[in-house]
Amino acid sequence: MTETVLRERRRRQTEREIGDAALLLFEQQGVDGTTVDDIARAAGVSARTFFRYFPSKERAALVPHTELDERVEEMLDGLVADRPLLEQLEEVWCEILVALDDGRSEPGRLLLRVRRLMRSEPALRLAAIGYDEERVDALVERLRVLLGVDDDLGPRLAVTTAAVVVGVALDRWADARDAGRPVDLLATYAEARRLLRESVSP
Amino acid sequence: MTETVLRERRRRQTEREIGDAALLLFEQQGVDGTTVDDIARAAGVSARTFFRYFPSKERAALVPHTELDERVEEMLDGLVADRPLLEQLEEVWCEILVALDDGRSEPGRLLLRVRRLMRSEPALRLAAIGYDEERVDALVERLRVLLGVDDDLGPRLAVTTAAVVVGVALDRWADARDAGRPVDLLATYAEARRLLRESVSP
DNA sequence: GCCATGTTGTCATTCACTGCCACACTGGCA
DNA sequence: TGCCAGTGTGGCAGTGAATGACAACATGGC
Structure with missing residues (x-):
């Protein structure tokens, strides 16, 4: 039993090493210029x-990205049925983004590198979207049960909308960094949420 | 010059034939079970x-899907700067969905087959998302210019949000058909828009 | 008839990804 | 101590997606 823990730790270690190598090589040679053998x-x-x-x-190369999603899923237990879903999801994301410390914490630095790379590498962006897509259904189902409804249209809209807003904010964050006029991640996320409200009910 | 028109028509014809073959084979044997040679x-x-x-x-297999996006782009000229963007995009989509006639028109039938296939074929869904993703930037840029702003955060949110709502509605449409309790596409889209409003400003 | 242009097929190549098998390690148990 | 599961890893062969290069072909204009 302690054995499986050890195995798990070893596995995580190897995963990190492969992930680091991939991210670095992609930055240096591009995704297309890097083979799996490399x-x-x-x-x-x-x-x-x-x-x-x-x-x-x-x-x-998406390990830092997938870790965000894992954290979202962990924090899902805190949600309640009698408050607007989207609002609660936004709070969850806020908490996660805070931990990135605008790219100063280690996870923050790593995520910034990935998002930066995603700008110029469509294959990477697509893989990230694909990963998110895989998680959405499970997420939506959990929320549907939480709300105690038959129809998952509401939860699905809340989850995807929340994801879109976070995604747009992260993109802009990485963009601005690359353009040499950095913006604050949390402020950008707040701005994006404000703009969403404004778009929907002008 | 009439030559290029002829060539173009021929090209479209071949494109359609390949697309039809792909869609049919994917339905019969699955995406993984079908090779390019097939x-x-x-x-x-x-x-x-x-x-x-x-x-x-x-x-x-996504020809019917890409044709929708092309129609959106054509209709973009009708947009104006002094009305909420999201609202106008929704009107554009409404007009396009009307033409599908709830799956009774030819484009409608084809799109239904594709969306149905997308449910069980993640690779197909991902390819569709990838295609949309490619178009978003150009779309956002056009809208940014139209609005005469520097920052594309607003247009980007409007475009992606509109796309999410349509996507969710189309999914539910195909789902319900497969489950044997069909729903009306336009009604579903209206319901999705209502739920978005409700989610965002409860 | 001849030429310019665009289209197609064949061939060769690279590389992502998978199944299969053999080998090595490790921890328990007689 | 020696056997024996279970698990992780590498090597190998095979499939199939995707691309570049080249030659053959069709077609409309001269």
Whole structure:
């Protein structure tokens, strides 16, 4: 039993090493210019092992991205049925974004590198969207049960809308950094939420 | 000059034939169970030619989907700066959805088949999202210019939000059909818009 | 008939991804 | 101590997506 914990830790370690190697190589040579063999070699594993950790080379660089989603899922237990869903989801995201400390914390730095890369690498962006897409259904289902409704249209709209707003804010955050006029992540997210309200009920 | 028109027509014809073949084969054998060679053979062209028409096998089945986006882009000229963007985009989409006639018109039937397939084929869904993603930037830029603003945060939120709401409605439409209790597409879209308003300003 | 242009097929190549098998490690148990 | 599961890893072969290069072909204009 302590054994499985040890195994898990080892696995996480290897995952991190492969992920780091992938991110670095993508930054240096681009996604298309990097083969799975390159990544595997840099991480000290075989290509075969690489695919035991990640289903595609793009996914390897998305570890910082997937960790955000995992944190969202953990925090979902705190949600209640008698308050607007979107509002609560936004609070969850706020809390997560705060932990990034505008790119100064380690997770923040890593996420910034990934989002920056996503700007110029459509394959990476698509892989990220694909990952999110996979999670949405499970998320929506949980919220549907929480609300005790048959129809998941409401939860689905809340989840996807929340995701869109966060995504837009993160994009702008990375964009502004690259353009040399950095903006604050939380302020950008607040601005995006304000604009959403304004768009929907002008 | 009449020549280029002829060529264009021929090209469209081939595109349609490949697209039809792809859609049919995907329905019959699944996306993973269908190779590019299968599609090309069914359409009477070589695999090399296939890739001169579509960048991936998934894209071939998305012709009905891409035609919607093209129609959106055509109708963008009608937009004005002094009315809420999201509202105008929703009107554009309404007009397009009307033309589908709840799946009774030819484009409607085709789109229904694609959306149905997208439910069970993640690769297809991802390809569709990827296509949309490619168009968003150009769309956002046009709207930014139209509004005469520097910042594209507003237009981007409007475009992506509008897309999310349409996407959710189309999903539910195809879902309900498959489940044997069909719903009206326009009514579903209206319901989705209502729920968005409710979510955002409860 | 001839040329310019665009279209197509064939071939070769790279590379992502998967299944299969053998080998190594580790921790329990006689 | 030696056997024996369970698990992780690498090597290997195979499939199939995607691309570049080149030659053959069709077609409309001269």
